[in-house]
């Protein structure tokens with residue numbers, strides 16, 4: 136099932152697409168529901184109950200504040216940083232109600248709903264305390280939300296594009312028959328969903344937000360929010376690299392330091408609640424920008440495309456790969472562990488870079504497959520429920536691994552033993568077999584053994 140480019144890449148404030156952006160969107164959808172049903176003016180208070188992974192790690196992931204932003208219908212794309220909240224808010228931007236995240240958002244830590252590990256229920260109450268409306272939302276990954284019983288946005292996209300695909304095998308066959316690259320096929324699909332200038336503007340905006348997250352991360356020192364009191368490392372890494380450059384120090388692996396730096400910069404911005412792009416999620420938002428900058432800085436010299444064209448090809452190709460994971464597995468750490476976040480980001484970036492370097496469709500599949508194959512089994516165990524340890528370093532490792540996967544694929548002719556479809560199926564199966572405590576609950580792994588929070 137085809138997931139559109141605009142669905143795959145969303146812009147918002149961190150630190151988590153499923154725990155920050157998703158709940159913010161769910162809250163805004165709830166307000167919209169109240170408005171459509173003529174209830175908005177009668178609402179005296181709103182509360183939300185979190186379940187499953189949202190309940191266990193929502194506090195560290197900024198879920199309660201994100202719900203407040205959603206109830207105010209703030210535009211996530213325009214926010215640079217978190218807002219300071221008081222004990223009231225303007226519901227739907229019009230009606231003042233009392234709302235304090237600590238009081239009006241509660242967590243049912245022992246309950247996981249069968250519908251999804253990331254679920255939240257909203258209640259709108261009248262002055263006399265009676266419930267005017269309630270609704271259950273599922274935060275299904277990458278910032279996407281679904282109200283209980285509703286079909287996903289991907290279904291709507293899939294119905295309207297000329298080239299819908301459910302597997303990489305189908306995608307390859309469609310490309311082969313139409314004599315198109317993966318990026319060209321996605322461009323044709325998107326042309327039926329959006330105008331050409333709209334797609335061009337969106338692609339440029341996505342790349343711009345990725346670049347600006349790198350630049351802000353490099354130039355913003357300080358301590359990240361949360362009880363780990365982690366210093367931001369990107370500015371130090373950058374200073375060290377500049378110093379080495381000034382002193383003409385040579386090191387054959389300097390490129391790796393740069394890739395690490397760019398990934399750190401974005402991941403730290405995300406951890407601080409800054410503005411990033413889901414690629415495919417916010418926890419993994421540093422991988423693709425780091426690989427994109429690698430292409431712009433180093434890769435495009437050997438590419439048949441200009442930096443601008445290569446960037447567009449990279450993003451369109453990465454979007455197609457993400458669509459395959461969304462259709463056949465998951466991009467939610469709460470469902471399949473970090474395989475679904477850093478693993479998918481690595482796979483998307485490897486595929487995108489290979490395409491931007493002029494690789495064939497078979498080489499693109501090979502790169503995406505290599506990248507995921509060596510992320511299989513990756514657990515999600517964020518320390519103190521914060522998107523910091525192991526997440527920030529993991530973005531850097533994922534970015535370097537993506538470049539390596541692309542290079543391995545480019546050295547071959549595209550033929551490979553393991554198909555991307557079989558790796559995606561394996562990733563999903565492995566994720567479902569992971570004990571729930573390794574799926575974004577902070578109950579095991581590093582979260583249990585590395586620190587006492």
Ligand code: SF4
Nearest residue numbers: 418468473476515526
């Ligand atoms: S460990 Fe991975 S999946 Fe879990 S929060 Fe960190 S980046 Fe996301």
